[in-house]
Amino acid sequence: MLWDIDKALVAFINSYAQKSWAFDRAISFLINADTVKALPFVVVLTGYWFARGNQTEHRRTVLSTLIGAFVAMVITRAWQNLGPARPRPQQDPLLDFVMPSGATRAERLDWSSFPSDTAGLTMALAFGIFLLNRRLGVVMLIWGFVLSCLPRIYFGLHYPSDIAAGTLIGILAVYSADRSSLPDWLARPVGLAEARWPGLFYAVALFVAFQLSTYFFDIRTAGKRIANAFEHHRSAEVETIAVPAVPSPDTEDPG
């Protein structure tokens, strides 16, 4: 029954593909633009970290959010790798998925479609903001859903249930972290480091913030390339270079 709902929703959303070149290109921009899909959350959390008034409370919640986000990433990624493999909509033979304008189907997509780790991370951060400020949180949750999650369905990278599951994991992870005493344990050494070595502390903080804002793209790429390097040397085949003429947005590492 879940499959029927998934299939119907994807078919509905897919009916808009190839109708408007400009619209399709706009969505493809969103798929890749970290400035729009990830950065705003990190920026808001940064703002709350430095806000005057209620600083201890705020900082605790930011820590909960980071802990929850990290846990959500681990869970969704592990589930993708170790759980039952689910082909992505654009690759699924049971679906007749039409690629939006200007995009090509990816040759080989790693990892299972379920659950979406992009949704996990994005919605975890959005929920953390919700804990800090109801109104802003609702805006960010909607922002995350519309600008980060929906485009992935539109490009056949995920089913709605993948997104839903990822979202649930993200929200639960942050909620649990916030209710636990983990943030309090963390707050002590963090506060100490920040007071004692502020230069080093914020240098590291910026590095982490950047990685969050790119969904750890470079680290994941490096991991893939290293894994591939071993495979390549084992098979010792001649590599052919075929450069795609138009960058296809759906070839970004799906999550």
Added chain:
Amino acid sequence: MLTDFDAWVVTTMNVYARQNWLFDKSVAFLLDANSLKALPFIVILTGFWFTVADRVGRRRTVLSTIVGALIAMVVTRIWQNEGPMRLRPREEPALNFQVPAGDQHELLASWSSFPSDTAGLTMALAVGILLMSRPLGALMLAWALIGVCLPRIYFGLHYPTDIVVGGLVGGVSVLLVSASPLPDWIGKPAAFIEARWPAVFYAGFMIAAFQISTYFLDIRVAGTRLLNATDGPTAAEPVQRAGDPTGSPEL
């Protein structure tokens, strides 16, 4: 416009292309990964911003560095667009350049090779760091040259003279800005905002840090797409995610 020196350096380095797949791929990673290009410099500058010792002096220098870097980016980019067109080494027929394995930079070839805006940005940031710490500055200068600029020559994206001139533009910009009253003019209102509305200030700080670290890629892509909106599917644009792992032939 191919000087003997440039040709010699490029062809000498090109001898090594495609000899070792692993080496080529590693260098390609340096080429593509944002985390390794401008981010290390931005991370260090952020660290200096928050240090306690000589806070006022350091913050002034960080501001000079950022302003100088932005000026260098604009100058080198305008020079690339408006100045005499120079083909990149990999496009230059006289050189018969063999592109090393693992690179996907097809669309960047449309701009002139001279001067290198990457060199401009990274050298500007490195010089700024040098002004605050000799050892760290030396390290970052070395990284800028070896980790950022050299891979670009290796992949035929720039000539050595593009790098040198770009780097000079970057370094000189920062030194000039630092010597001028500009950082003080900016510093005053910046300090005021930081004290009054730290949340907003550091939210903006984060946006700026991210954009500089990604060379304003998303903004440039959006701008190009909007400008070309009427052109339809054939318009060329900056590659949004160079070195994408999925769907690329290396996987």
